[in-house]
Amino acid sequence: MAEKKAYLSFSLGPVQSFIATARTVRDLWSGSYLLSWLTAHAAVSVYEMSKGEAQFIEPDIQKNPIFKFTLDKSQKKPTESEIELLLIPTIPNRFIVEVDAVQADTVRKQIEQAVNEEWKKISDTVRNFLKGKWDNEYPKWDEQWDKQIKHCWDVQISVLPVCDGDVELAKKIGFSKDENDLFKARMFLLGQLNAAQKQIRYYPPHEEKDCNRPKCALCGERSQEIPQGISKDKWKETAKLTADRGERLQTKDCFCAVELVKRFAWAHYFSEEQFKCEPHKRRVWDTYTIAAFGWLKKLIPGEKSIFDWVVKCENWNGTWLSWKSPGSHDKDEYEDCPETVFDKIKGLRKTAKEKKFPEQPPSYYAILMLDGDSMGEKLISADEKKRKEISKKLTSFAMNDVPKVVKKHLGQLIYAGGDDVLAMLPCETALICSRDISSKFGGLEPGFTLSGGIAVVHVKHDLQDALDIARKAEKEAKNAGRNRLALSIVKRSGAPKTAIIGWNQIEKFNALLRKFSDEKASDRWLYQLAEKWNTLEQDFHMLNCEFFRLLKHSEKAPKKEAKSFWEEITKEPTEQRRNALILMEHASFLARNKKED
DSSP: OOOOOOEEEEEOOOOHHHHHHHHHHHHHHHHHHHHHHHHHHHHHHHHHHHHTTEEEEEEEEEEEEHHHHHHOOOOOOOOOHHHHHHHHHOOSSEEEEEEGGGGGHHHHHHHHHHHHHHHHHHHHHHHHHHHHHHHHTTTTTTTTTHHHHHOOOOOEEEEEEEOOHHHHHHHHHOOOSHHHHHHHHHHHHHEEEEEEEEHHHOOOOOOTTTTTOBOOOOOOOOOOSSOOOOOOOHHHHHHHTOOTTTTTOOOOOOHHHHHHHHHHIIIIIIIISOOOOOGSSSSSOOOHHHHHHOOOOOOHHHHHHHHHHTTTSOOOGGGGGGGEEEOOOOTTOOOOOOOHHHHHHHHHHHHHHHHOOSSSSSSSEEEEEETTHHHHHHHHTTTTHHHHHHHHHHIIIIIHHHHHHHHTTTTTEEEEETTTEEEEEEEEHHHHHHHHHHHHHTTTTTOOEEEEEEEEETTTHHHHHHHHHHHHHHHHHHHHHHSSSEEEEEEESSSSSEEEGGGHHHHHHHHHHHHHHHOOOHHHHHHHHHHHHHHHHTOOHHHHHHHHHHHHTTTTTOOHHHHHHEEEHHHHHHHHHHHHHHHHHHHHHHTTOOOOO
């Protein structure tokens, strides 16, 4: 690097709104993957301009499979094992890098160009695919496409030049002139510069003012970029034309350009043009399949065989597990289940009946969100060497620890970016999985903790709403003191009900849950206690007496486990007693998580 240097901060947004506007789990994964992919292209542009000398402060990106693939211009087809690693979105949407101060403005422009050019390549591929299906009959279906695509991203780049005056400036804002403190001061100033830029950013219109098209069924902001003015029956046929390489539009999928790109990017850009593989190499399971994996594990021994059994059917659809016959479904929304596959499903039901298991899989699954506690403060207080060390550990955690733990617990990882995790799991493994990830994170550095939120929802629950419930649960865990988990359960006929649990309390919670799994176990005493709650909650002695009285007189209650869990949770102040009751109700519900239409 040249003597005069600068610190450059890059961030790509929007994140939450871009990822969360998803109708299917595959759309959700696609949004996460596009963020990682475009950030990799931004980082590669910096790396190439510096001729490989750019020093990334965070994240430790240079060993990341997506970064390495983007950097490699040989266009070599990745191997099976390489594809598996490439398909995990593990690059956060931001980075900080040290650059030559003289080149900083050029680097900024190069980054923006790299992101915009790659995004245009992806969107053009999807657009050309759809044009081939729709142009002959509906030549102007995409009239707002260019503007929607051009103004999709908010690229934020801040540059802080390093100069001699930084020493005096550092002193004025509370840092010493020590070299290590000087680095901390610069990172603090770079953060302030980012915050200031976000306050004054300009949002250009994403389509023409006189556009009168209906709004996108997902984002609700941009207009629909599909054929207009056709009947419902005609749109059904037009949507079906998009069925190719494992993806299609359903009748309700009236999307804008951005959401259309998310739906078809994997099938027609990534798998076909970039990785040159069959579309089914991306194993992103639907909510029905995720909910069923625990059930499948009991009937198909061996973790690998469970996934292989599902993968053997190239166009697998988890809804088939709930059908009474191959034709008992909405033919507009779902493909027919092949007879050979349905015969296997019937065989599983027969085996379940013989083993006295439920004959159909559960209809609830869990969304898990985890986030590091006070990570901004920890990074700001670290000198350059320590910050890079933390960055390496966070990268390893995201790339190695999280995928292994989620897979072990039969989950679907959506992304793992540093200290930020989103995954979907069967209900029976979600809490243990979250605890194991928290334990791995805590082992990175003294004082490192995670807060998490779990939303347990029905497989038919709106995915955007389910993600919002999980996000709110995570915030509740943060607000409750951090380093804990908030468990929110949404029954089909009610609002979310949330309770907080410490990581060290999950084992006792699971012991109670296992006891409730016995069909003979009773939870009636819990609801009897709930009916008396308003009268007793202010007098802990009376509440305690009534809890143990009801427990004692319930012949089929899991007495030992309920007593142990109650005593553990109610060590806390008064408000935690209600929390304890909700957690026990949650344990009972999760244990009885059976088929529900």
